[in-house]
Amino acid sequence: MAARLTLEDVNLHFAGIQVLQEVAFTAEPGQILGLVGPNGAGKTSLFNCISGHYRPSAGSIMIDGAEVGGSRPATLAKRGLARTFQHPALQLHETVLENVLLGAHTRLPGGAAEWSLRLPRTSRSERALREEALALLERNGLGWAADLQADELSHGLHKGIELCRALLMRPRLLLLDEPAAGLPHSEVEQLIATVRRLRDEDDMTVVVVEHNMGLIAAVTDRVVVLDHGRKLMEGTAAEAQSDPRVIEAYIGKDVTDDAA
Ligand SMILES: Nc1ncnc2c1ncn2[C@@H]1O[C@H](COP(=O)(O)OP(=O)(O)OP(=O)(O)O)[C@@H](O)[C@H]1O
Ligand SMILES: [Mg+2]
Structure with missing residues (x-):
């Protein structure tokens, strides 16, 4: 189910610099x-x-x-x-697919201790996530790049990889920072x-x-x-x-x- 985001009077300052003042809205x-x-x-x-x-x-x-x-x-x-970032922070020496999979471990069953035991259910879930990541890359026109190293791709394509990474978390609320830049x-x-x-x-x-x-x-x-x-x-x-x-x-x- 899609989420409701509500902000009330959000303020942010750093060492005397007022960056946000009383920002309020609802999505x-x-x-x-x-x-x-x-x-x-x-x-x-x-x-x-x-x-x-x-x-x-x-x-x-x-x-x-x-x-x-x-x-x-x-x-x-x-x-x-x-979320995605204005300046994508990818693991440039990893493949595009590995980058999409970053962060998706939150969807694996159990916790870090169980994952390190490499139980069959962990491996099964990992395989399923990998397939879902590949499907997302395909759907977003990046299937061809799955096995390439991220630094072989342009900045514009890095934004697409980040979007796939965010979507693999199956969000109910997605924040996109300048996806078209x-x-x-x-x-x-x-x-x-x-x-x-x-x-x-x-x-x-x-x-x-x-x-x-x-x-x-x-x-x-x-x-x-x-x-x-x-x-x-x-x-x-x-x-x-x-x-x-x-x-x-x-x-x-x-x-x-x-x-x-
Ligand atoms: N960690 C920080 N420490 C000090 N000042 C900060 C910090 N983060 C942001 N700011 C300041 O907050 C202000 C707003 O910056 P921000 O990056 O949020 O703007 P923006 O609307 O995203 O701009 P752009 O469209 O250029 O991306 C700037 O003056 C920036 O210098
Ligand atoms: Mg900005």
Whole structure:
């Protein structure tokens, strides 16, 4: 069952730098929520708070009504959360298939002590996971690369490997940080179809951070706009794109960038 993600007044600061201020929104079960905003707005930091990589300074993060703020990533994985990273962190000297299998051990029966005994039921589950990983690679157009070493593939394909790794955890809540970055136009179209399929066939809630407004407009049910760590507005993608405050936030950023 797809998860409900609720954020209430999430704050994050590092040594006096306020990164997030009173961020609040809900991603309803089965929704695709877009999280957009200029560079440095705090999107990745917010993902890090949700996935347990950062501990929020204040506020509440709930999955299906249960507080998870400050939980460790492994605990959150057990609650059905998976994510991809803006900068994929792959084991470059391992094969694509081994990379997809990273993290999926949470789905094996028993615990670490039992896995080391190599019981028949562990081996059976490992074989089943391997087959599922291969099927996911096939479904995402990467079956041909399964046995290649990850460093033989482009950055764009690394994003696809990460997506397969996250999906192998069978998440109920999936966070995607800039999945289209570095992809050629034709592959963005494919990604749009993939993300829609996740919602429509795999019963999952998806939060997607993306600068590609074409993708945001094509897949999201709602959009939250962040600027300087605060929620600027929330609405449909069309409402966000025509909102003067949002346009101002992006233009202001461009001017600053040009002056830098
Ligand atoms: N660990 C940290 N220590 C100090 N400052 C941090 C840390 N992590 C993030 N920040 C700061 O938080 C702010 C928001 O950064 P963040 O990466 O979350 O933005 P973003 O919206 O994801 O930007 P982009 O679109 O460029 O990826 C930045 O000013 C960044 O320097
Ligand atoms: Mg980011």
